[in-house]
Amino acid sequence: MKRLGILLISAILAGCQFGETGTSDSSTEKSSEQQTEQEKVTGSEQADLSVSLPDKQVSFVAVGDNLIHSPIYKDAQKEENAYDFKPIYQFVEEDIQQADLAFINQETILGGVQLGLSGYPAFNTPEDMAEDLHDLGFDLVNGGTNHSLDKGTKGITNALQTWAQYPDTLFTGIFDSQEKRDEVPTIEQNDITFSLLSYTYGTNGIEPQHSYLVNYFDEDQINQDIKKAKSVSDVVLISAHWGDEHAFEPNDFQKKYAKVFADAGADVVIGTHSHTIQPIEWVEGKEGNETLVAYSLGNFLAATTSNKNLLGGMLSFDVTEEEDDKVVENVHWTPTVVYYATGENKDLDKRRDFMIYPLKDYTEEIAQHHALANEDGEDVSPEYFEQLTEKVIDARYLTPAE
Numbered sequence: 001m002k003r004l005g006i007l008l009i010s011a012i013l014a015g016c017q018f019g020e021t022g023t024s025d026s027s028t029e030k031s032s033e034q035q036t037e038q039e040k041v042t043g044s045e046q047a048d049l050s051v052s053l054p055d056k057q058v059s060f061v062a063v064g065d066n067l068i069h070s071p072i073y074k075d076a077q078k079e080e081n082a083y084d085f086k087p088i089y090q091f092v093e094e095d096i097q098q099a100d101l102a103f104i105n106q107e108t109i110l111g112g113v114q115l116g117l118s119g120y121p122a123f124n125t126p127e128d129m130a131e132d133l134h135d136l137g138f139d140l141v142n143g144g145t146n147h148s149l150d151k152g153t154k155g156i157t158n159a160l161q162t163w164a165q166y167p168d169t170l171f172t173g174i175f176d177s178q179e180k181r182d183e184v185p186t187i188e189q190n191d192i193t194f195s196l197l198s199y200t201y202g203t204n205g206i207e208p209q210h211s212y213l214v215n216y217f218d219e220d221q222i223n224q225d226i227k228k229a230k231s232v233s234d235v236v237l238i239s240a241h242w243g244d245e246h247a248f249e250p251n252d253f254q255k256k257y258a259k260v261f262a263d264a265g266a267d268v269v270i271g272t273h274s275h276t277i278q279p280i281e282w283v284e285g286k287e288g289n290e291t292l293v294a295y296s297l298g299n300f301l302a303a304t305t306s307n308k309n310l311l312g313g314m315l316s317f318d319v320t321e322e323e324d325d326k327v328v329e330n331v332h333w334t335p336t337v338v339y340y341a342t343g344e345n346k347d348l349d350k351r352r353d354f355m356i357y358p359l360k361d362y363t364e365e366i367a368q369h370h371a372l373a374n375e376d377g378e379d380v381s382p383e384y385f386e387q388l389t390e391k392v393i394d395a396r397y398l399t400p401a402e
Contacts, residue, residue, distance in 0.1 A: 056321045058189045061099040062270045063092075063336075064297030064312050065107040066133070070119030071303045071340075071351040073126050081113050083128040088301060088354045089136055091361060092336065095314060097137040100189050103196075104133060104300065105142045105239065105272040109174075110162050111155030119303075121204075122150040127162045134166045139187060142239040144173025144198035146273065148214045149206040156213055173198035173239065174214055181212040184229045192321050195233035197225050197266075200241035201253070201273070217242070217253075219260055226264035234326060235319055236266045243274040243296055246308065248392050250278055250295040258283045262291035267328055268317070269293040275302065275309045277392050280333065292317065292328050302338060303351050307378045310338040311385050313393070314358075333397040335359035335389045337380075342371040359385055 076083045089096070096102045108123035110130055118124045133141060143159060151158075156174045163171035175181040186195045199215045199222065208214055215221075229236045238261050242254050250258070254271070261269050262285035271278065271294055278295035285291055298312035314334040320327045339362070341353040351371055362382050372378040389398070 056191050058100045058192050058194075058319045059098070060101045060103070060268075060317050060319060061095060062103040062294070062297060062315045063096075063105070063300040064272050065105050065275060065299045065302065066129075067107040067275070067299055067302040067304075068119070068123065068125040068129065069303035070117070071349075072301065072354055073117060073119075075340075075352045075354055076126075076128075081126075083126045085129055085132045086136060089132075089356055092314070092356050092358060093136055095316075095334065095358070099137075099316065101139045101187065101194065102137050103140040103142070103237075103239075103270060104138045105145065105241070105270075105297075106133070107145050107272070108147050109143070109150050109155045110159045111151035112158035112162075115151045115155055115158070118150075123147050124151050124155065127158075130162050130166060130169075134169050139169060139189075140194075140196050140237075141169060141171045142173045142196070142198050142241075142270075142272070143171060144200045144215055144239065145241050146200055146202055146204050148174050148200065149203040149208060152206075153209045153213065170196060172196055173200070175212050178210075178212045181215070184225070184232050186229075186233050192235060192319060192326075193233040194235045194237055194319075195229040196237045196239060197222075197229060198239040198241075199257075201243075217257060219257075222257075222260055223264050226261070226266055230265055234321060235268070235328075238266045238269040240269050240271045241273045242271060243278065245274055246276055246306075247274055248276050248278060248308075254295055258291070258293045258295075259285075261293070262286075262289065265289060266291055267319075267326070270297065270315070271295040272297060275299050275304065277311055277313050277335075277389065279392060280315070280331065280394060280397055290328075292331060299338060300336065301354065301356055303340065303354070304338075305348055305372065305375070305378075307372060307380050307384065308388065310372075310380065311359075311388055312336045312338070312356075313389070331397055332399075333389075333393050335385060335393075337362045337385055339366060340371050341369060346371065346374065359389070 076085045108125040110127050111124040170187045172185045184195050199217050262283040274296040277298040280294045282290045283293050294315050300312045316332045318330040337357050339355045340351045367381050370380045372380045
């Protein structure tokens with residue numbers, strides 16, 4: 001949430017020099033005896049001084065797919081071409097704003113109303129979503145998904161122009177030039193610099209007009225990108241759009257590239273796309289490093305009519321750095337649930353009143369009013385979502401770190 005500056009750093013880096021403060025003439029008046037006494041600091045005292053220095057630390061939260069089906073933007077419409085999505089996020093806003101940095105996967109392109117708003121299968125989301133996500137406190141936004149090309153090159157151009165209005169938000173994953181694609185997007189917080197690299201498995205069979213428009217998975221390119229990112233940042237984050245839809249376990253492709261990311265030295269991999277939650281694990285890299293991999297955070301917001309696609313998760317962790325050592329720690333998973341209602345006739349084509357709840361706040365009373373509560377085979381009780389979470393996510397990540 002706290003935005004201290006975004007840097008776009010290209011492959012050629014300029015060096016920085018820092019000036020030194022000269023010694024004043026008065027300092028020469030010190031006697032040699034005084035100087036000797038001041039220099040008599042034992043090794044143990046030096047160590048104590050070093051230990052007393054506070055660590056640099058950044059708290060981070062990440063959420064999954066912001067998948068804007070047409071009932072959602074129709075529910076958010078206030079007047080012609082004016083939409084307010086913020087009320088949908090009101091019960092998770094505090095979690096987002098309390099973190100130093102917050103990430104979201106903007107699943108659907110903000111391609112511009114002139115191209116026609118649309119839901120499944122070729123999405124186009126109102127541009128007002130960018131302002132709302134910015135105001136909610138999201139600092140890093142991924143736009144590289146299988147829906148990036150739903151509105152073609154023009155949709156990408158329009159989306160980039162929209163996100164450019166919020167320069168303190170790092171938006172990446174789609175690009176309008178090779179130069180922009182080759183830059184490493186970074187954001188700084190509490191004197192720690194984070195880079196964010198984005199890759200998607202595909203774009204639903206739509207071929208890009210230019211190769212630089214979207215980043216696809218490519219092992220050689222990934223290795224080059226991470227090497228460059230490590231040279232300009234302290235922490236390398238990966239947005240990985242991958243996996244089988246509706247699956248609760250990672251597939252072989254995901255496991256392969258999780259190892260590629262770890263071997264290259266990435267620190268955290270944030271997985272999206274499956275629309276279901278998937279496990280968290282630590283993957284060991286070839287240098288003995290450990291990479292945190294969350295294979296899928298599930299849907300953060302969607303209008304799906306399948307209960308398993310209504311469960312998501314907020315992944316939180318801290319990054320602590322002292323001297324040249326950085327640690328990803330205090331990893332925690334907070335389950336979330338998408339709620340919506342319908343009219344008296346229970347017409348699912350008229351879904352409305354969308355809301356994201358932390359599972360701990362999603363009560364049985366709320367569940368009874370869910371539009372899917374009376375649908376055959378669609379259990380939307382708190383107990384169902386609790387059991388599914390516990391089945392997929394290791395228990396150690398469900399207990400808040402002390």
